[in-house]
Amino acid sequence: MRTWLVVSLLALVTLVLVVLSVGTGDYELTPAEVLRTLAGQGTKAQYLVVTGRLPRALVAVLVGVALALAGAVFQTVTRNPLGSPDIIGFTTGSATGGIVMILLVGAGPGLVAAGAIAGGLLTALVITALCAPHGLLSSRLVLIGIAVSAVLAGVNGYLLVRAKLEAAAQAVGWLTGDLAGRDWTYFVPLVLVVVVLAPFVFAHAPALRMLEMGDDAATAVGVAVPRVRGTLLLLAVALAAAATAATGPIPFVALAAPQLARRLTRRPGPNLAASAAMGAALVVAADYLGQRILSSSLLPVGVVAAALGGAYLIWLLVSSRGRVRAA
Amino acid sequence: MVQIAERVTPRPAGVRTLVLTVAVLALAAVVLLSIGFGSNRISLGGVLHGLFAYSGTFDDVVIRDDRLPRTLLGVAVGVALGLAGALLQAIARNPVADPGLLGINHGAAVAIVVGTAVFSVDSAGQLVWFAFGGALAGTVLVALIGGATSPLRLVLAGVAVQAVFVGVNQGMQVINTHNLDRMRAWLVGSLVNRDLGGLAGLLPFFLTGLVLAAILARPLNTVALGEDTARGLGANPALVRVTGMVAVGLLSAVATAACGPIAFVGLMIPHVVRALVGPDERWVLPLSALLGPVLLLGCDVLGRLLGSPGEIQVGVMTDVVGGLAFVVVARRLKAVRR
Numbered sequence: 001m002r003t004w005l006v007v008s009l010l011a012l013v014t015l016v017l018v019v020l021s022v023g024t025g026d027y028e029l030t031p032a033e034v035l036r037t038l039a040g041q042g043t044k045a046q047y048l049v050v051t052g053r054l055p056r057a058l059v060a061v062l063v064g065v066a067l068a069l070a071g072a073v074f075q076t077v078t079r080n081p082l083g084s085p086d087i088i089g090f091t092t093g094s095a096t097g098g099i100v101m102i103l104l105v106g107a108g109p110g111l112v113a114a115g116a117i118a119g120g121l122l123t124a125l126v127i128t129a130l131c132a133p134h135g136l137l138s139s140r141l142v143l144i145g146i147a148v149s150a151v152l153a154g155v156n157g158y159l160l161v162r163a164k165l166e167a168a169a170q171a172v173g174w175l176t177g178d179l180a181g182r183d184w185t186y187f188v189p190l191v192l193v194v195v196v197l198a199p200f201v202f203a204h205a206p207a208l209r210m211l212e213m214g215d216d217a218a219t220a221v222g223v224a225v226p227r228v229r230g231t232l233l234l235l236a237v238a239l240a241a242a243a244t245a246a247t248g249p250i251p252f253v254a255l256a257a258p259q260l261a262r263r264l265t266r267r268p269g270p271n272l273a274a275s276a277a278m279g280a281a282l283v284v285a286a287d288y289l290g291q292r293i294l295s296s297s298l299l300p301v302g303v304v305a306a307a308l309g310g311a312y313l314i315w316l317l318v319s320s321r322g323r324v325r326a327a
Numbered sequence: 328m329v330q331i332a333e334r335v336t337p338r339p340a341g342v343r344t345l346v347l348t349v350a351v352l353a354l355a356a357v358v359l360l361s362i363g364f365g366s367n368r369i370s371l372g373g374v375l376h377g378l379f380a381y382s383g384t385f386d387d388v389v390i391r392d393d394r395l396p397r398t399l400l401g402v403a404v405g406v407a408l409g410l411a412g413a414l415l416q417a418i419a420r421n422p423v424a425d426p427g428l429l430g431i432n433h434g435a436a437v438a439i440v441v442g443t444a445v446f447s448v449d450s451a452g453q454l455v456w457f458a459f460g461g462a463l464a465g466t467v468l469v470a471l472i473g474g475a476t477s478p479l480r481l482v483l484a485g486v487a488v489q490a491v492f493v494g495v496n497q498g499m500q501v502i503n504t505h506n507l508d509r510m511r512a513w514l515v516g517s518l519v520n521r522d523l524g525g526l527a528g529l530l531p532f533f534l535t536g537l538v539l540a541a542i543l544a545r546p547l548n549t550v551a552l553g554e555d556t557a558r559g560l561g562a563n564p565a566l567v568r569v570t571g572m573v574a575v576g577l578l579s580a581v582a583t584a585a586c587g588p589i590a591f592v593g594l595m596i597p598h599v600v601r602a603l604v605g606p607d608e609r610w611v612l613p614l615s616a617l618l619g620p621v622l623l624l625g626c627d628v629l630g631r632l633l634g635s636p637g638e639i640q641v642g643v644m645t646d647v648v649g650g651l652a653f654v655v656v657a658r659r660l661k662a663v664r665r
Contacts, residue, residue, distance in 0.1 A: 082486065130654055143657040147650045150590055154646020157515040158639065165508055172507055176497045252490055299498055306494030313487030317472050317480055 003265045003274055010264075010277035014064075017284040018057040022050055024291050052183075059182040060287045060301070061280040062190045063243040064253060068279025069201050069272060070240035071254030072261075073232050076212050076270045078141055084255040085240040088145025091254075092152045093123025094244035099156060099171040103163045112174065113189070113245035120241030123148060124233070177250035177302020179287050186246050193242040201235050201272060204228060208270045250286075250302045252309025253279050260312075282308075338605045346603045347610075350617040354402075357624045361398040362390060364628050366636055396523045401627055401641075402620040404518070404582045405592060407533060409619020410540050411578040412593025413600070413612050417547045418571040419481050425594035426579035429485035432588030433492035434465020435580070439513060440499045452525030458584035459529060465492065466576030470569075516587035516642020518627055526585050533581045539574035540612055543567065547608040589642050591649025592622050598656050622649070 016031075023029035027049050029037070036042050037050040071084040078088075085091050097119020101107040107115070130144050156175075160168050207228045210218040215225050240254065260282075261274035283301065286308060290299035363374050369386050376382075377390025408426065415424045426432070438461020442448040448457065465488060473484030500507045549562040557564050582589065600614045626644035633639055 082483075087486070130658065140657060144654055147653040147657055149650075150646050150653070151650030153590075154643045154650065157511075157646070158643040160511045161515050161640065168511060169507055172497070172500055172511075176501055251493070300501055303494045303498040303501070306490045306497070310487045310490030310492075310494065313483065313490070314472055317484050317487065 003267060003271070006261070006264045007273045007277045010274070010281045014061060014277065014281045014284050017281065017288050018061065021057045021060070021284060021288045021291070022053045024288065025049075025053060055184045055187040056179050056182045056287070057284060059187050059190060059246055060179055060283045062187070062194050063179075063247050063250065064257070064279035064281065064283030065198065065276045066190075066194050066239040066243040066279075067250065067253040067283070068257035068261075068275040069198060070236040070243070071256075071279075072258040072270045072272055072275040073201060073208065073236035074254070075258050076208050077229055077232060079212060079214075080142060081259060082255070083142050084258075085236065086249065086251055086254050087149075088142055089127065089149030089152065090120050090123050090145075090237055090240055091244055091249045091251075092149045092156070094120035094241050095175055095249050096152045096156055097122070098174055098244070098248065099159055102171045102174060103159050103167050106167070109186070113186075116245035116248075117238075117241040120237055120244060123152065124237040128233070173300070174248040176300045177248040177305065178300035179247055180298065180300070182246065190242055190246045193238065197235050197239055197242075198276070201232070201239070204232055204235075205270060205272050208232065208272075212269060248302060250283065251306045253282050253305060256309045256312055257282055338603070343604045343610055346614065347617075350614055350621070353621045354617055357621050357628070358398055358402065360628050361401060361624045362394045365389070365394060365631055366638075397518045397627075398624065400523065400526070400585060401518050401624045403533060404586050404589065405620025405623035406616045407536065407578040407582040407619070408589060408592040408623065409596045409615035409617075410536065410612060411575045411582070412595075412619075413597040413608075413615035414540055414543065414547075414571050414578075415575045415593065416597050417551065417608055417611070418568050418575070420551070424481075425590065426575065426582075427588060427590040427593070429469045429481070429575075429579075430465040430489035430492055431462045431469075431576070431579045432465075432583055432590070433489050433496065434468070435459070435462040435583040435588070436510065436514060437461055437492045437496050438464070440496055440510060443505070444499055444503055450525075455525055455529065455584045459532070459580050462580030462583045463576050465489075466572065466580065470572045470576070513587050514642075515640040516589040516645070517640040518586050519638075519640075529581045529584060532577045536574045536577035536581065537616075539570060539577070540616075543571055543574065544609045544612050547571065547612075551606065551608070587642055589623065589645050591645050591653065592619050595649045595652055595656070596622055598653075602656075 019031045019034050023031060023034045029046065029049060033042065033046060034050055037046045038054075042050065067085075071086075074084050074088070075081055077083070094116040097115035097117070098112050100119070101112045101115035105111065105115075127141065127145050127148050130148070131141055160171060163171065207218070207223045210221055210223045211225065211229065211232075218225050218228075243250070257279040258271065258275040261271045261278045262268065264278070265271055265274050283305070286304040287301040289308075290301050290304040293299055293304070359374075362378070363369065363371065367386070367389050369377070369390065373386045374390055376384075377387040378395070381387050381391055411426045412424075415426060415429070418424075435458040438457040439454055441461075442454055442457035448454055469481065469484045469488050472488065473481035496510070500510055546562055546567045549560050550557045550564045550567050552560070554564055579593070596615045596618045597611060600611050600618060604610045604614060623641065623645065626648050627641040629648070630639035630641055630644040633644075
C-alpha cells in the first residue's frame with residue numbers, strides 16, 4: 001500500500017517537474033500555458049516551443065527509469081549497495097565506446113549511441129567472463145568491475161589528451177551527461193528499449209526478491225539461479241547502456257534511486273516500481289535545476305546529479321552517525 | 328559492502344628476507360632503466376658519465392636535467408603511493424581501499440580548477456600548492472564525514488565526496504575550455520616536465536608521512552587483532568586510525584600534487600606484498616614503500632617504450648597495467664559472503 005502511495009507521489013512529482021521544465025528556457029511559459037498547449041489549445045508559437053522541449057523532458061524520464069532499474073537489479077544481484085553499474089564499470093565502458101566514436105571516428109549522435117551500447121555490453125561481457133570460473137560471486141564482481149573500470153578510465157584519459165581541444169571539449173561534454181538538444185530522434189530509440197526491456201525486469205521481480213535472500217534460498221524455492229541472474233544482468237546492462245547512449249553517463253542515479261526508494265517505501269527488496277519512479281524524478285529534477293541554478297550558463301544534468309547525489313550520500317552518512325550500516 | 332578475505336598466511340623469516348632483497352634489487356634495476364631508457368639512446372657508459380662525470384654534453388644534460396629528476400620524482404611518488412595504499416588498507420580493513428577511492432585526487436583536481444579559474448594561477452609551482460591543499464582537504468572531509476571508526480563508512484564517504492568534486496569539476500570544465508585544456512593534461516598523471524624546485528616545498532610533508540607510517544606499523548598490527556583485543560593490549564584503535572589517516576592524507580596529497588592522479592599503485596602493491604610476506608605491517612609497509620616506485624617507474628619506462636617516438640603518460644600505464652594485474656589478484660581472492 002505504502003509502496004503504491006510512494007510510486008504515485010513520485011510520478012506526480014515527475015509530472016510537475018516535466019511541466020515546469022518544458023516551460024523553462026529563453027521563452028518562458030507558465031505551467032498552465034504548457035498544460036493548455038499539451039491539450040491542443042495553445043497558440044502555434046507555444047505549440048512549437050512545447051513540442052521542441054518535450055522530448056528533452058521525456059528523455060530525462062526514460063533515462064531515469066532505465067538507470068534506476070539497472071541500479072536496482074545490480075544492487076540486488078550483487079547484494080551490495082555499491083554494486084551499481086556506475087561503480088562497477090559498465091557505464092565507464094559505455095563512456096569509452098562513446099568517446100572512441102567521438103574522438104577516433106568523429107561520428108554523429110547515432111554512432112556515438114551505438115558505440116556507447118557496444119562499449120557497455122562489451123565491458124559487461126569481459127567482466128562476466130573474468131568472473132566466470134567461480135561464478136558471479138558478488139564481491140568478486142565488484143572488485144573486477146572496479147579494476148576493469150580503471151583500465152577503461154585510463155584509456156579514456158589517454159584518448160582525451162591525444163585529441164584536439166575542440167574534439168576533447170565535445171567528448172567531455174558528452175562524458176558529463178547532458179540533456180541539451182535531446183530531440184525526438186533520441187527519444188524514439190530510447191523509448192523502444194525501455195518499453196521492451198522494462199517489463200521483462202518487472203516480470204522477474206519475484207525471482208529478484210528471492211535472489212536477495214541468497215543463492216541457496218533462491219534455489220530452494222525453485223529459482224533457476226544462474227539463468228535468472230544472467231538474464232537480469234543482461235537486461236540491466238542493456239538498460240544502463242541505452243540510457244548512457246542517449247545522454248552520456250549520468251552519475252549516481254543508478255546508485256541512489258534504489259536506496260532512496262527503499263527508504264521511502266520502508267521495504268527491503270528490489271522495489272522496482274518505486275526505484276524507477278524515483279529515478280525519473282531525480283533526473284528530471286536535476287535537469288530542471290541545471291537550467292535554473294545559474295542564469296548565465298546552463299549546467300549539464302550530469303553535473304547536478306553528481307553534486308546532488310554526493311551531497312545526499314554525505315547527508316546520509318552524517319545523519320546516521322553511530323549506525324554502521326548506512327545506505 | 329565489499330567483504331574480501333585474502334588467502335594470506337604469515338611467511339617464514341627466510342622468505343621475507345628473500346623478498347626484501349629482491350625488492351631492493353628490483354628498485355635498483357628499475358631506477359637504472361628509467362635513467363637509461365628514453366627517446367635518446369644513451370649507452371651505459373654515457374649514463375654513468377652523465378651521473379658521475381658531468382661535463383655538459385648533450386647526453387649529460389639529458390641524463391642530469393631530464394631523466395634523473397624524473398626518476399627521483401618517480402621514486403618519491405611511488406614510495407608515497409605504496410605507503411598510502413598500505414596504510415589505508417590496514418585502517419579501512421578493506422583491500423579495495425585506495426587513495427583514489429577517497430576523493431583525494433578529485434579534491435586536488437577541484438582545487439587546481441579553482442586556482443586557474445578563480446585566482447588565475449598559471450605557474451606549476453603555485454598550482455602544486457592548490458593541488459596539495461585540495462587533496463588534503465578531500466582527505467580531511469572524507470575522514471570527518473566517514474568517521475575514523477568504521478571502514479564501511481569511510482569508503483562510502485569517499486564515494487560521496489568524490490561525486491561532489493567530480494560534479495563541480497566537470498561543471499567548471501564545461502563552462503570554461505581553458506580549464507579543460509589544463510585539466511586534461513593534468514588529470515592523466517605524468518612525471519614529465521615537473522618543476523623539482525617547485526616541488527621541494529612538499530618534502531617536509533612527505534617526510535612527516537614517512538615517519539608517521541614508520542611509527543604506526545606496530546600499533547596497526549595490534550589493531551588488526553580486533554577492537555576489543557587491541558584495547559585490552561593497551562592500544563587506542565581510534566587514535567591509530569586518525570594518525571593513519573593523517574599519514575595517508577599527507578602522502579597521497581604530496582603524490583597527487585607532484586604528478587597528478589595516479590591510481591592503482593596504492594591498490595596493487597600492498598596486495599602483492601601481503602601475498603608475498605603475510606599480514607605483518609612491519610613488513611608490509613616498508614615493502615610497499617620499496618615496490619611502489621618499482622611499479623610506477625616500470626610503468627613510466629614501459630610508457631616511454633610503447634609510445635615512442637612520443638610517450639604514453641605514466642598515469643595511463645598504471646591504470647592499464649594496474650587494472651589488469653588487479654583483475655588477476657581479484658580472481659585469486661577468496662570472496663566472503665555476508
